[in-house]
Amino acid sequence: MASRAGWFRGPSLLLALLLLGTVLGLYKLSRSPLVNQYGVLQDYLESNRPETESLATGTRSILLWSEFFGDPRWSLPGDTLGTQDFRDELKCPVYQCELTNNHDFLPSLDMYDAIVFHVAEPFPFLESVPSRRRPQQTYVFATMESPGETKHQLSNEQNFYNLTMTYRLDSDIVWPYDHFIDKETQAIVAPKRQPNWRKPPISGWNDTQVWNLWPGKTKMVTWFVSHCPTLSKREDLAKALQAYIEVDIYGKCGPLSCKRGDPRCEEMLDTDYKFYLAFENSLCTDYVTEKLFGVLHRNIIPIVFGGVDYARFLPPHSYIDANQFDTVELLAAHLEFVASNVEEYMSYFWWREYYELATFSPFCELCEHLHRPGGRHRMQVYNDIEAWWFNSCRFKTHIQFAASQTRD
Numbered sequence: 001m002a003s004r005a006g007w008f009r010g011p012s013l014l015l016a017l018l019l020l021g022t023v024l025g026l027y028k029l030s031r032s033p034l035v036n037q038y039g040v041l042q043d044y045l046e047s048n049r050p051e052t053e054s055l056a057t058g059t060r061s062i063l064l065w066s067e068f069f070g071d072p073r074w075s076l077p078g079d080t081l082g083t084q085d086f087r088d089e090l091k092c093p094v095y096q097c098e099l100t101n102n103h104d105f106l107p108s109l110d111m112y113d114a115i116v117f118h119v120a121e122p123f124p125f126l127e128s129v130p131s132r133r134r135p136q137q138t139y140v141f142a143t144m145e146s147p148g149e150t151k152h153q154l155s156n157e158q159n160f161y162n163l164t165m166t167y168r169l170d171s172d173i174v175w176p177y178d179h180f181i182d183k184e185t186q187a188i189v190a191p192k193r194q195p196n197w198r199k200p201p202i203s204g205w206n207d208t209q210v211w212n213l214w215p216g217k218t219k220m221v222t223w224f225v226s227h228c229p230t231l232s233k234r235e236d237l238a239k240a241l242q243a244y245i246e247v248d249i250y251g252k253c254g255p256l257s258c259k260r261g262d263p264r265c266e267e268m269l270d271t272d273y274k275f276y277l278a279f280e281n282s283l284c285t286d287y288v289t290e291k292l293f294g295v296l297h298r299n300i301i302p303i304v305f306g307g308v309d310y311a312r313f314l315p316p317h318s319y320i321d322a323n324q325f326d327t328v329e330l331l332a333a334h335l336e337f338v339a340s341n342v343e344e345y346m347s348y349f350w351w352r353e354y355y356e357l358a359t360f361s362p363f364c365e366l367c368e369h370l371h372r373p374g375g376r377h378r379m380q381v382y383n384d385i386e387a388w389w390f391n392s393c394r395f396k397t398h399i400q401f402a403a404s405q406t407r408d
């Protein structure tokens with residue numbers, strides 16, 4: 001009997017310990033965030049549900065009210081795009097939209113879900129704005145140009161636009177010229193307010209293309225420019241730089257010319273020059289133009305100048321930002337240093353191993369926005385669009401380069 005009892009006591013002790021262990025374990029589990037994985041997963045699934053499920057059904061319709069610098073199609077593949085075009089041509093993840101520049105596509109103007117106005121040009125003389133407006137309709141303020149190029153009396157357009165679609169990263173629909181995507185994951189890395197860039201290698205980067213071009217790159221800086229006096233005074237900065245190093249200016253604003261459309265003009269960036277001036281015509285938040293992205297396809301280092309935090313747009317150590325120098329002399333000295341050292345020069349091209357440029361249509365994001373759950377009922381309007389738009393530019397620069405500036 002005793003042995004039987006002992007036999008019982010052993011396991012019951014074990015059982016009790018096990019029970020205690022389980023209770024403790026459960027207690028711990030219930031307090032640990034792990035147990036909430038279920039909730040996390042559910043939230044995740046909810047937010048990543050295939051769009052067809054999570055979106056309210058129905059195709060949204062978008063009207064392009066005006067032309068885009070003479071192009072009624074805004075560079076899109078047709079005058080009218082259906083859902084298939086949104087899916088197959090624009091490659092939009094949310095594609096249940098149709099878009100047209102034909103005002104008579106729907107029987108009445110107040111039937112469109114969104115009307116997009118290009119504000120870098122005046123409203124058309126006839127049909128300046130729709131005469132009737134449905135409260136659920138979204139009017140979109142769209143432009144790629146800087147505030148200095150907005151050809152509208154915005155003080156007359158308060159309480160008019162519901163959405164902004166511009167290059168500014170705080171727009172409702174962000175419309176940048178180009179994106180950086182990670183080659184490995186295909187994820188969009190930039191532009192973003194705080195992109196998560198890889199760290200550039202510390203030393204010893206070798207780029208075969210640049211290595212092979214190096215012996216021919218005997219000239220310093222070049223610039224192709226046709227818009228001369230600017231708000232940013234970039235022409236003065238370029239001139240100041242010429243006091244220290246060779247800057248060859250092609251186009252309307254310089255003594256040199258290269259026939260427009262001749263591929264040799266662009267090839268010189270690869271074969272002859274070490275640096276390109278990617279200077280913006282105005283100093284406005286997030287305002288970078290296609291010139292910069294064009295140069296990134298070439299084997300040349302861009303020297304940038306704008307009102308931009310370039311870390312939002314470009315990989316670190318892929319450009320030289322003039323505004324990070326106190327004086328033109330210091331900028332020139334840095335250029336001399338990079339130009340005199342092939343290894344230093346090549347290190348500016350490290351990013352090409354990891355990132356590539358890609359363009360996405362802003363109309364994908366607009367389509368998605370129009371489908372956002374509750375989006376149809378969530379009303380918003382810019383009651384002071386002028387303040388929103390104009391407050392993003394400035395005249396002051398960090399680098400000193402004008403005669404009036406160097407005095408203080």
Ligand SMILES: *[C@@H]1O[C@H](CO)[C@@H](O)[C@H](O)[C@H]1NC(C)=O
Pocket residue numbers: 206207208211343
């Ligand atoms: C870079 O690579 C090339 C071959 O692609 C080689 O000839 C050259 O020596 C390398 N340069 C440096 C600095 O390592």
Ligand SMILES: *[C@@H]1O[C@H](CO)[C@@H](O)[C@H](O)[C@H]1NC(C)=O
Pocket residue numbers: 134135136137138139159160161162376378379380381
């Ligand atoms: C857009 O703004 C107008 C004017 O304030 C307003 O009547 C309308 O309801 C707004 N629409 C949306 C979708 O927010």
